[in-house]
Amino acid sequence: MNEGKDTDWEYKTNKDGRELIRYSTIKEYTLEIKYSSHSGEYQCSGRMKGSYYTKISNTVSITVLAYRPRATLTAGTTIIPVGGSVTLTCFVQSSDGWKYEWFRRTQTTFEVPIRGQQNRDIRVSQGGIYSCRGTRGNPVYYSDRSDDVTVTITYKPKAKLRADNTAVPVGGSVTLTCSVNPSSSSGWKYYWYRDGNYSEALTTQDAVFHSNGQISVSQEGLYRCRGGRGNPVYYTEYSQEVQINKTCEFVRTF
Template identity: 50%
Template sequence: MFTGETITLRCEIQGGEGKVWKYEWTAPNTNSPPTSSEYRISRVSVSHSGDYRCRGSSDYLLTGWSDAFRLTVSSSKPRATLTAHSSVIPAGGSVTLSCSVEGSAGWKFDWFRRDSVSSKAQLMRGNEANRVISVSQGGLYHCRGGRGDPVYYTEDSSDVTVTETLPSKPTVTLQPSWTQIYSGETVTVRCEIQGGEGAQWTYEWRAAKLNTPPTSNEHRIIRATESDSGGYSCRGRRDYFFSEWSDIITLTVSYKPKAKLRADNTAVPVGGSVTLTCSVNPSSSSGWKYYWYRDEKSSEALTTQNAVFHSNGQISVSQEGLYRCRGGRGNPVYYTEDSQSVRIGKTVTASNRPVVTLYPNWSEIYRGETITVRCEIHGGDTEWDYEWETNSRIKAPNQNEYRIRSASSSNSGNYRCKGRMKSSQHKTTEWSDSVTLTVSDSK
């Protein structure tokens, strides 16, 4: 027993019914033991520990002494122990709690729950003979034991925290929303709990490079490195409630990319323009805007005053110079490496205009005949490279003469040519007038 409990010892004489008995007691710490059959100790103490015996007398009859009843009184009040088979209730499930008082018996149990550390404990179930219950709510739980009449209570057990898994599942988002980013970029990983607005959530993260994971719903990665690559997931905690873990979103961090510049022509034709195209690989990366520069030392990006801007990543220019580009995205803007420079020259048209002649000068010939198509540029002693344009099925070579040894209908078509100075590839003639060649398949 424990200090403060009440106990009644009763002396029973078998077969002595109908007689009037007087009772004698031997007991520790008792100067005047009772003469009745009951020996009641209202609040036991350690000094009441020991052996208790009794005997009865009636007229000239005397019983023998009873066997000893040994009573042990502990000075310390017992404390109940509460254990949970799991500290987390699965969504829609329950967990089992067990209450016990070590080294003694006869207890019934009271169960208490609190919504928060500061709230008052509420009695859930009282005077339960079963020491095991199931609970499906999160909270702080404790128990105590009680026995006897009047009831003697143990000390309350220590609190056990039970958390409840909520069915809501958070979502991990990226801001900006690119899963492919590059060394030095800044990105924010955010945990969003649908329907949890207004609640005070604490957040847990599972992430690639979070030695000390944040407890807020945002994790800002400033100047990302390759070690930030990996999967990110989160869950929310509020009082004694957990959300499920979110799905994993994977972030990939690569080396800083280099823009690529491509020109459809390296010379601006007279009165025309050249189209430049800028791109960033891999194509899976997105969100880029493109910035254009002319001349190596210039750090001022081109504007609509000196270029025509088409779709994002493509412009037309009509000025000669050394062009380069780079991509940029995000806030603050993250820039790629500059592309390689491309030099754009200006095409100058020579005053000489070629003439296409046929030798012999018959425009209609017959299958099997031989004919020469010649590009002639008159005036000066300039050396030329030649360019032909024809809709015949057989293309002319880039020479001033095209000799057809055995003509066929596939040689029929319009022929025109122009010359490009060998000494200055940006200087060309205009196109000649077209000459039509007709080859008849009949002899």
């Protein structure tokens, strides 16, 4: 109560509108949850001693689950390239207020908790066998553990460059196509380079960019490409080099 002294008041608790604990000077009461019937709407009242002046609290809803909920663990992908990462999501489908504990092990090491991670979403860049569980309350109540999810690290993919022609016709252009293996991966953007200058990618001033990793170029030179995605950008290895030359224009004289 925010009026007078604590000793000026008596307290009682109702459950679902019916008296659960009669008026007394005891302010705190511990309800040991043993049955699902303990679910309900709880409210307390304060009454000033020797009067009928009463104040009523807000209502707190308690839901007692008939079973221990189980955490579900999902992964954006379970195969990531070296230097990449993946988002893992842990979820307990019962009610709000969960924090999460994360665990990792490998085929050759014991399981250890992932420190400093309590969010439902975490981003990992290590391979391994991951699991999670929900936690809340004081004393702590745990959900059942999730199934394991295995994250595997693969070698860094390499870009591949193809040219529909290696000779630029007079006044024309050739199309270069960059692709990333494995072909099942998605979300790549493509970066183009010429004449060994790998610090600055080509822009629309240097080439005409098309969809699906294609550009049209009219300037001769030694071209290379690579794929990139994510933020910060994760790059593939560079493709092989392709030399583009201009054809000569012959003038016939009579």
